[in-house]
Amino acid sequence: MTTASGPVEEIAIGNDGDVVRVRQLARTYATKAKLSLVDQTKLVTATSELARNTLVYGGGGVATVEMVTDGRRNGVRASFHDEGPGIPDTTLALADGWSSGKGLGLGLSGAKRLVDDFELDTEVGRGTRVTVVKWSR
Incomplete structure (x- = not known):
């Protein structure tokens, strides 16, 4: 069972600067969790992709x-x-190379590969929630 072990920080994503802020926050938390440098980079990359998707597609x-x-x-x-x-x-959206826009089609599938836990909850007309977890080794 996964439980929160500290404060929750929230960032509204409305522009490119907010995507950068999410990346920075993910890096700070990854350091606090004592993730390896490689795992820090994986988490930061995944969060950057997901924040960008939230802005562009959501x-x-x-x-x-x-x-x-x-x-x-x-x-x-x-x-x-x-x-x-x-x-x-969602099957198509998680396939490498598929994009609903002009991207490379690696956002969701790439983010999924970079983290340990990945959950996608979406409904047409209602929005999307993606939750990822990266664990210390």
């Missing part, structure tokens, strides 16, 4: 970052929520 939204524990190890959980159009076909 029309903006909110990111939350927090420390978590499962009793054996510490980690960082980052969640991204928007009230955009939602994702009509």
Whole structure:
């Protein structure tokens, strides 16, 4: 069971500067969780992709970052929520190379590969929530 082990920080995502702020916050939390440099980079890259998706495809939204524990190890959980159009076909959206826009199609699938836990909750017309966790080793 994963439980929060510290404060939750929230950043509204409405412009490119907010995406940078999410990256910085993820790096700060990854350092506090004592993630290796490689795992810090993976988490920061994943959160950057997800924050960008929240802005570009979701029309903006909110990111939350927090420390978590499962009793054996510490980690960082980052969640991204928007009230955009939602994702009509999650299987397709998670396929490498597919993009609903002009991107490379590596955002969701790439983020999923970079983290330890990945959860996608979406509904057409209601928005999308993506939650990821990176654990210390």
